[in-house]
Amino acid sequence: MRTARARGAVFLLAPVALIAAFSAGYVSAEGQKPAETGLLAARELIVVTGASKNFETVVPMMVRQLEPLLLQMAPGKDKEIKEIMALMVERFSQRKSEMMEMIAGIYASKLTEPDMKDLTEFFSKGAGAAFIAKQPEILTESMTAGQQWGQKIGMEIEQQIREEFKKRGIKI
Incomplete structure (x- = not known):
């Protein structure tokens, strides 16, 4: 049976592995990186739809998930743990552009550049903007x-x- 500390180590390493996988960059199933113009169109679509705002919450959410375990692993160190967690949020929130690039790569591999431009235009005004x-x-x-x-x-x-x-x- 694993100790609480061993389970904690596994729990702490899972997000690190996830981040490492994402930071490798997106490559399509065909093994080709999408064209820069496609990535640009994807980034614009992500911003206009508000999806990029969701990136703001990822790191704080990950940190919040780790905090109870750390508090359990280091009893009586609440203040220090909260300070460290705030530091981690600040430090890693600056890396949201990595997520933008990953998601843009996915959009660019699934949608054509003209389709992304049409969607961006749609979501920029009228019914699309109202929906957003x-x-x-x-x-x-x-x-x-x-x-x-x-x-x-x-x-x-x-x-x-x-x-x-x-x-x-x-x-x-």
């Missing part, structure tokens, strides 16, 4: 609705499992 403006609200309400639905379905599933167990004479 309302998207955070839509996502928040959709997540709430999804959670409510999941809870409702979960309770129904649990009830029906209990009924099936009862029918078969299984006590739980």
Whole structure:
């Protein structure tokens, strides 16, 4: 059985491995890096759709996930750990351009440059811009609705499992 410290080391190394994999740069399945003009179109699309704003939350989220484990591994060092975590957020948030390049490579490998330009134009005005403006609200309400639905379905599933167990004479 692993000790808490060993589990902690594995937990701490997983994000590092993920970051290392991303920092290698994006290469398409065909082994070719997308053209610079395609990457530029992809970056513009990422910015206009607001997807780049999501990059702002990645590092703080990773750090928040590590903090409880570190607090458990070093009891009584709360202040120092919080200071170090703040330093890590500051230090690694500066590297969000790496994520932009990775995501731009994916966009450029999946969409044509003309399509990305058309999408950028669409999302820059009219209905596209209105959609982007309302998207955070839509996502928040959709997540709430999804959670409510999941809870409702979960309770129904649990009830029906209990009924099936009862029918078969299984006590739980």
